[in-house]
Amino acid sequence: MTDLRIGHGYDVHRLAEGRRLVLGGVEIPWERGLLGHSDADVLVHAVMDALAGAACLGDIGRLFPDTDPSYAGISSLKLLRETGRLLAERGYGVVNIDTTLLAQAPKVGPYRQEMAENIAEALGLQPEQVNVKATTEEGLGFTGDGSGMAAHAVALLEKL
Ligand code: MG
Numbered sequence: 001m002t003d004l005r006i007g008h009g010y011d012v013h014r015l016a017e018g019r020r021l022v023l024g025g026v027e028i029p030w031e032r033g034l035l036g037h038s039d040a041d042v043l044v045h046a047v048m049d050a051l052a053g054a055a056c057l058g059d060i061g062r063l064f065p066d067t068d069p070s071y072a073g074i075s076s077l078k079l080l081r082e083t084g085r086l087l088a089e090r091g092y093g094v095v096n097i098d099t100t101l102l103a104q105a106p107k108v109g110p111y112r113q114e115m116a117e118n119i120a121e122a123l124g125l126q127p128e129q130v131n132v133k134a135t136t137e138e139g140l141g142f143t144g145d146g147s148g149m150a151a152h153a154v155a156l157l158e159k160l
Contacts, residue, residue: 010155024115
């Protein structure tokens with residue numbers, strides 16, 4: 001019997017002036033960026049939490065504590081690559097990953113494919129194993145009023 005494990009990830013970051021906007025490892029030109037200890041890539045953080053959850057490794061706060069100065073400003077794709085290494089060490093392969101980014105603006109449609117490819121590449125996957133979707137929340141709540149962005153991710157792992 002195939003040993004499959006599912007995980008879910010959710011993350012939120014506040015938008016702030018004077019920060020780069022990095023989503024799925026793509027730097028998107030915009031007036032504000034996400035605030036955080038690392039590059040605050042909310043999409044990649046949700047993916048890492050989904051992977052950590054599926055492998056019963058806790059969450060990214062446990063794997064990469066934000067009290068560790070070596071993670072300051074780090075590219076989240078590097079942390080994703082390390083997460084992939086931890087999964088491989090435990091004998092897990094990724095079947096697929098699906099994500100949803102919640103953001104009122106800017107339009108991220110033109111960058112979706114590049115984001116999916118970055119995530120796939122960091123994990124040694126094929127592009128068709130990673131899907132990136134985005135939606136607004138119709139002007140409602142903290143994503144709707146532009147205070148922040150959120151992301152959901154689900155990941156399916158198989159024991160190799
Ligand atoms: Mg985060």
